[in-house]
Amino acid sequence: MLVFTAKRVVRALLVILFATFLVVALLSIAPGSLAVTLLGEEATPDAVADLEARLGLDEPLWAQYVGWLGDAVTGDFGTSLRTRQDVLDAVLERLPVTLELALLALVIALLVSVPMALAAASRPNSLIDRVSTFLASVGLALPAFVVAPVLVYFLSLKAGLFPVSGWERIGDGLGDNLHHALLPAIGVAIPEIAAFQRLLRTDLDSTLHEDFISAAQARGLSRHYVLWRHALRPSSFSLITLAGISFGRLIGGTVIVEAVFSLPGLGSLIAGSISARDVITVQGAVAFIVIAYVVLNTLVDIGYGFLDPRVRREAVR
């Protein structure tokens, strides 16, 4: 298991290096001079040259990257061109909001989709299977910018269950924090629930045709027990993979929901920085997302080892 984990970690580091290199390279690859774009067409050549030197754009790409990486590992991701705020500070300030949102959404999605898929798969073509599969199709088809306002309308404005918008930090009380976080998280979770349900339902279906399921049933074990104990684990490989990918995606991709609920998350930071052409902030924030993504997927890979003892064995060989 140790060798297995070590291999995954090395692979993850390589991926992070490659991905952050692309992030840095974006600056040079982007058409036109970045300095001109930032300063405007009327800028003096001196000012342009000065900014290019400050951004390191006059150096070769590899030197730019080494410089960026050197700074980054010491925690220096640069200073925002727009707000003069330290990028690391800006990212770290917003990261908890996005992480909580993504994590909460993921937990909600798994809590809802797993029982839904189990119920559907245990009785194929039954009413419960049809209803659950239909709901999943609807959820998959609805984009977040439709789901989120609908949730706000019914649950906040009509029912008054949740605040319409805004955020409370966990430090200011967990209850208040969850009260604000729950509705946006549900909004983020709905398409994930749909995808998870469909995937797990399909994998369960093939697992339930395995001999070892018949054998478990032949021991007189209850339907419930066979599903949870014998069918769920061997069916959840694709689900774990997808959940890992989803989590990574959500960290960078809750922009719309953050906008609808006016949440101070990473998504709104990136969106704002892009419109202000604040490349340094975008660079830092994207690098963070890349790292989060890779770390999560590595954890998923290692998770396979816990899920299936055979994976551990193979990796050691």
Added chain:
Amino acid sequence: MTSTPPLLQIADLRTWIATDAGPVRAVDGVSLEVAAGEAVGLVGESGSGKSMLARTVMGLLPDRAGTSGSVLLDGVDMLAASEKARQAMLGPKVAMVFQDAGRALNPVVRIGRQITEGMVRHLGISRSEARERAVGLLTEVGVPDPRRRLSNYPFQLSGGMRQRIMIAIALACEPDLLIADEPTTALDVTVQRQILDLLDRVRTTRGMGLVLISHDLGLVAGRTDRVAVMYSGRMVEEGPTDAVFDTPRHRYTEALLASTPSLDTPRTRRMRVIEGSLPDPRKPPAGCRFAPRCTARTDACEVPGADHLRDGVLAHRHACVHPAVLSGATPLAAVAPADEPRS
């Protein structure tokens, strides 16, 4: 009124699977009884319906399957019982050993749990008690170092060990009847014998009933009291094992025995094969289903109902219109019932 009812009493059982091209009649009007402590062989080629018969008894049929008739196990009709009532029977009353333990053991669940979970459910004992019992069971079925095996996963064990564990799982709740469906087909020849000997041993020491399913007549020969032969979902012959082997009456059984190599067969003689293949289970022949492949076939064989079971001497029954007569055996006319159609 003194005779106790049989442990397993299957009466006019039909099992079919709905398909787009019409129902596939896997088991088509089969009756079979197994007494407590008795070993019965169930023989037939693949597709004859023997495994579906076993799955019907265990309630392991696919969703699109239908059944009629009755399967009485210790007085409980397994086809009519509620899901809960049926599950309560599986383990303590009847257990099953599957063909390929490599596929019938859950690859991601430890051996220990797979042995103990049934005991915890059916015997109402704690997990630690069940683990102690599991150690005893593994010792009984000849698994070395049983305590350590409990924390193993199936892939860490050999095929023979896995089948022993399968048997230990089946024995866990001390069933009255064990159904072994081709328990050695997936194993090496040397291991096959060990597993069959093990089944023999546990059956005798526990006084358990056994249904041994195999495509191989030779395999059940020395190990069962009675044998039943199935063909295309029908029972074609049934009787004391020795009688069926020494004087097979049905032409199919006869052909099946002739196609099995044995040490007595002269090396110069070519092995016989049965020409043709099993009929389409969606539209089987009206009369005897073996008729299209049979060398003794006449028009009488194609009359619907021609393949009903006929009583013979010593509870040796067969479904043949033209039963075989072996040299030295009683001539056919002497034992055939008067109503038997003749040609």
